[in-house]
Amino acid sequence: MGTVHDIIGGIGFRKKLFDMGILPGVRIKVVQGSRFSPFVIKVGDTKIMMGWGMLSKILVNKE
Amino acid sequence: MQAKSINYTHTVAVVGNPNCGKTTLFNGLTGGNQRVGNWPGVTVERIEGSLKFEEKYIHLVDLPGIYSFSPFSEDEKVARDYLLSKRPDLVVNIVDATNLERNLYLTAQLIEMKIPTIVVLNMMDLAEKQKISIDIDHLSRHLELPVIAVSAVSQQGIKEVGRAIDRCLEKPVLSGTSVVYANEIEDIIKEWTPALREVVPVVGADQRWIALKILEQDRWITSLAFEKGCLSKKDIKEKLDSVESLLGEPADSVIADYKYGFIHGIAKDIISRIRNDDTFTDRVDRIVMHPVLGVPLFLIVMFLVFWVTINGGGSLIPVFDAAFGKIFVTGFEKLLYYFNSPDWLIAVLAGGIGTGIRTVAAFIPVIFTMFFMLSILEDSGYMARAAFVMDKFMGALGLPGKSFVPMIIGFGCTVPAILATRTLERKRDRILTIFMTPFMSCGARLTVYTVFAAAFFPTHKGIIVFSLYLAGIVISVGTGFLMRNTLLKGETSHLIMELPPYHSPRMKHILIHAWNSLKVFIFKAGKFIIIAAILLSFLNTFGVDGTFGNEGNEKSLLAKIGKTITPFFHPIGIEDENWPASVAIFTGLFAKEAVVGTLNALYGQMEDSSSRASTTGIGLLKKHFSRGGPQAYAYLLLILIYFPCIATLGVVFKEIGLGYTLLLAWYTTFLGWNIAALFYQISMGREILWIILPVLFLSAVFLLFRIIGRQKKETIELT
Numbered sequence: 198m199g200t201v202h203d204i205i206g207g208i209g210f211r212k213k214l215f216d217m218g219i220l221p222g223v224r225i226k227v228v229q230g231s232r233f234s235p236f237v238i239k240v241g242d243t244k245i246m247m248g249w250g251m252l253s254k255i256l257v258n259k260e
Numbered sequence: 261m262q263a264k265s266i267n268y269t270h271t272v273a274v275v276g277n278p279n280c281g282k283t284t285l286f287n288g289l290t291g292g293n294q295r296v297g298n299w300p301g302v303t304v305e306r307i308e309g310s311l312k313f314e315e316k317y318i319h320l321v322d323l324p325g326i327y328s329f330s331p332f333s334e335d336e337k338v339a340r341d342y343l344l345s346k347r348p349d350l351v352v353n354i355v356d357a358t359n360l361e362r363n364l365y366l367t368a369q370l371i372e373m374k375i376p377t378i379v380v381l382n383m384m385d386l387a388e389k390q391k392i393s394i395d396i397d398h399l400s401r402h403l404e405l406p407v408i409a410v411s412a413v414s415q416q417g418i419k420e421v422g423r424a425i426d427r428c429l430e431k432p433v434l435s436g437t438s439v440v441y442a443n444e445i446e447d448i449i450k451e452w453t454p455a456l457r458e459v460v461p462v463v464g465a466d467q468r469w470i471a472l473k474i475l476e477q478d479r480w481i482t483s484l485a486f487e488k489g490c491l492s493k494k495d496i497k498e499k500l501d502s503v504e505s506l507l508g509e510p511a512d513s514v515i516a517d518y519k520y521g522f523i524h525g526i527a528k529d530i531i532s533r534i535r536n537d538d539t540f541t542d543r544v545d546r547i548v549m550h551p552v553l554g555v556p557l558f559l560i561v562m563f564l565v566f567w568v569t570i571n572g573g574g575s576l577i578p579v580f581d582a583a584f585g586k587i588f589v590t591g592f593e594k595l596l597y598y599f600n601s602p603d604w605l606i607a608v609l610a611g612g613i614g615t616g617i618r619t620v621a622a623f624i625p626v627i628f629t630m631f632f633m634l635s636i637l638e639d640s641g642y643m644a645r646a647a648f649v650m651d652k653f654m655g656a657l658g659l660p661g662k663s664f665v666p667m668i669i670g671f672g673c674t675v676p677a678i679l680a681t682r683t684l685e686r687k688r689d690r691i692l693t694i695f696m697t698p699f700m701s702c703g704a705r706l707t708v709y710t711v712f713a714a715a716f717f718p719t720h721k722g723i724i725v726f727s728l729y730l731a732g733i734v735i736s737v738g739t740g741f742l743m744r745n746t747l748l749k750g751e752t753s754h755l756i757m758e759l760p761p762y763h764s765p766r767m768k769h770i771l772i773h774a775w776n777s778l779k780v781f782i783f784k785a786g787k788f789i790i791i792a793a794i795l796l797s798f799l800n801t802f803g804v805d806g807t808f809g810n811e812g813n814e815k816s817l818l819a820k821i822g823k824t825i826t827p828f829f830h831p832i833g834i835e836d837e838n839w840p841a842s843v844a845i846f847t848g849l850f851a852k853e854a855v856v857g858t859l860n861a862l863y864g865q866m867e868d869s870s871s872r873a874s875t876t877g878i879g880l881l882k883k884h885f886s887r888g889g890p891q892a893y894a895y896l897l898l899i900l901i902y903f904p905c906i907a908t909l910g911v912v913f914k915e916i917g918l919g920y921t922l923l924l925a926w927y928t929t930f931l932g933w934n935i936a937a938l939f940y941q942i943s944m945g946r947e948i949l950w951i952i953l954p955v956l957f958l959s960a961v962f963l964l965f966r967i968i969g970r971q972k973k974e975t976i977e978l979t
Binding site for chain 1: 327328330332358359360361362365476477509510512513516517520541542545546549551644648651652756757758759760761
């Protein structure tokens with residue numbers, strides 16, 4: 198569980214995240230995942246899956 | 261597909277996030293009568309229908325499910341272009357009540373596009389189950405738009421939406437509310453408004469919207485502004501930099517932030533809920549996406565789909581084949597005969613077209629079943645999880661997880677497998693998967709393997725057949741690797757995907773979807789198949805002596821062609837006396853199981869009447885493939901790899917166009933010939949020339965691919 202602090206990436210990447218509701222200031226929760234399998238995260242009521250590469254571009258302040 | 265706009269009184273567009281129940285609602289409103297086509301220039305599906313009220317005849321257009329309007333993805337671009345250029349009379353914005361805030365992101369954008377909108381809060385039944393309660397009136401006041409709450413799965417809900425549309429068309433409501441952004445941004449908008457006036461008529465939205473898009477670095481809008489000379493690159497860069505330095509974030513980030521802020525402010529006011537953090541979906545997902553259980557579970561599900569499609573659907577093939585055969589081949593023949601039609605006409609019409617129609621029809625049960633099964637998986641929400649589970653596995657092959665589905669189906673029949681690639685979002689992934697799928701030995705090829713295995717390797721049937729399957733898989737992976745690094749260079753897209761909650765599949769929706777997909781197969785791929793069938797039929801029946809009715813005997817053009825091209829197959833081990841094998845390769849184009857039939861028929865002809873009765877099919881095989889096992893195996897390799905059957909080519913053509921279809925046809929045949937030749941020569945023939953040449957050919961082609969790939973890379977980097 199944590200709050201998104203910053204997003205590293207180009208405009209296309211950022212937009213994809215914004216569309217899902219992931220932007221600075223938002224709380225997200227990592228449900229499952231590892232370096233070798235995609236991650237499942239929850240943002241509000243939305244459940245999203247993404248790879249390790251993408252997730253590492255989302256800087257989160259852990260609670 | 262042109263809508264008869266003369267008859268329509270109004271146009272209504274339906275917009276919403278993916279998985280918001282839009283399709284169900286659309287189906288409900290149109291009564292399942294819809295036209296499915298394509299938006300011009302792209303592969304995005306276009307679905308239209310109509311709705312009638314007393315004096316109104318409404319054209320309903322279903323726009324693709326999208327999260328926002330931007331030019332980044334085809335779906336979104338299509339939706340946005342439609343709304344801005346066609347300016348429908350009303351937009352029906354479907355919002356998922358169980359995920360309100362995220363869904364309202366799109367609504368906020370719609371409001372800024374200044375089009376009359378009505379918000380339909382859908383899935384209220386689910387919201388109730390999740391103990392979410394929404395103050396609808398309050399929401400309506402905040403948005404300054406009409407809002408109705410329904411559950412689109414109920415007839416009543418659909419009727420309510422229909423009535424609401426009727427009312428709103430009488431008095432369309434344009435929201436007066438707007439998102440207020442940070443001061444810095446509002447200032448820029450004010451500053452740019454006069455300058456952007458000329459862009460307004462071109463775009464179809466007001467200056468505020470245009471300014472925001474420019475700040476979001478929307479390439480299309482920005483270049484329009486340049487063209488009209490409204491703003492210069494310097495102007496824009498200046499403003500973007502100033503926003504970033506003043507607010508600490510790029511402008512697009514700030515804009516998204518304020519939009520969500522606007523929405524959150526509303527949501528806080530109108531939603532009251534007891535948040536459930538461990539839903540049914542979560543519980544199921546723990547099993548389905550379990551690091552250890554996930555993959556086996558997926559394989560079981562896939563096996564089930566495969567089994568139902570091939571065995572269930574497959575069992576109906578003879579029914580359809582016989583029925584259509586009776587009508588379009590035999591029946592047609594009789595009809596033409598009755599009218600004293602010349603032989604050649606009968607051959608072309610009944611033999612050609614009739615056989616073509618029958619071939620297409622024979623596939624119907626399998627294809628429909630497959631689409632049906634896949635629709636169930638997609639609708640229930642499982643597909644998303646499947647993509648996730650197989651992603652790491654398929655990632656090694658440079659493909660998305662969803663590519664696994666077509667390949668599994670390909671073991672039954674290549675035709676539905678190719679059609680299954682439609683679920684892949686990106687064209688490049690579809691092309692790559694389509695190139696890899698034909699090497700999965702299908703049921704038809706299995707029939708050939710079994711017969712040959714029984715003849716030449718009676719004690720090792722299983723292993724031989726398995727080795728062929730394995731060879732197919734290896735070649736498939738190799739092809740994928742080759743294509744991925746040469747012609748089809750490109751990164752796999754960043755995988756980010758919403759996982760919708762599970763729900764029980766909606767039968768009506770699934771049937772409509774499966775039926776629509778089937779229709780497309782029949783008419784598009786079917787045309788191609790029928791033409792090819794006519795050609796082959798003609799060659800098969802027309803003899804060199806000018807007569808007809810030469811099927812299965814030496815005099816037909818097809819046989820003549822077979823004999824002529826046999827030398828070409830010498831390196832593979834087909835000797836001149838074995839020319840029926842070449843003909844069989846040809847008839848294998850129709851359907852690969854025809855290989856055995858053709859061989860039997862032609863070999864049978866070659867026997868003189870005394871021995872004809874006593875020699876078995878297997879005996880004949882052994883006689884003509886006189887040099888035994890390796891010769892037969894080389895032939896099998898060719899059958900495995902070469903030119904897919906015309907039904908397959910027909911669907912490939914429909915999916916990825918003529919260029920790639922020709923490439924596939926050439927590639928498979930080229931590869932097949934070379935590999936079979938190499939095998940035969942290394943194992944038996946020992947003719948050095950025919951070992952070196954295939955190696956040379958293969959290397960030359962791989963190099964060629966690489967060069968083209970490199971050129972393509974340069975072009976991509978230039979743009």
